[in-house]
Amino acid sequence: QVQLVESGGGLVQAGGSLRLSCAASGRTFSMFAMGWFRQAPGKEREFVARISSDVTSYLDDVKGRFTISRDNAKDTVYLQMNNLKPEDAAVDYCNVVVYGPKEYWGQGTQVTVSS
Secondary structure, three states: OEEEEEEOOEEEEOOOOEEEEEEEEEOHHHEEEEEEEEEOOOOOOEEEEEEEOOEEEEOHHHOOOEEEEEEOOOOEEEEEEOOOOHHHOEEEEEEEEEOOOEEEEOOOEEEEEEO
16 A cells, blocks of 8 residues: 655645645555646546656646656655646646556645636
8 A cells, every 4th residue: 555645735826836745655665656637627637747767757738837756765756836827726636656556646735826
């Protein structure tokens, strides 16, 4: 089992920045990918960013604005979000994939962007 605790969401004006964190605990040695998804009201949950062995991938809409990084010593993944837009507002979820494979999800953190 892997437990995930997210933090860093909040309210920000358009053009502002937020940094999300997701700390993993438990069987973290089995993790091979960490990432973020988001779900806006009335929409499907969508992929935002992922990091695996220092290889990163992003949703096209966030490229150049968001940066995902990972601190292996702390088993923590971060999502630095710059130049936020109202359409970025959503509940953001941390996602971890472990060998098996199996996925784990965080509880979600709200990101609100005012125009």
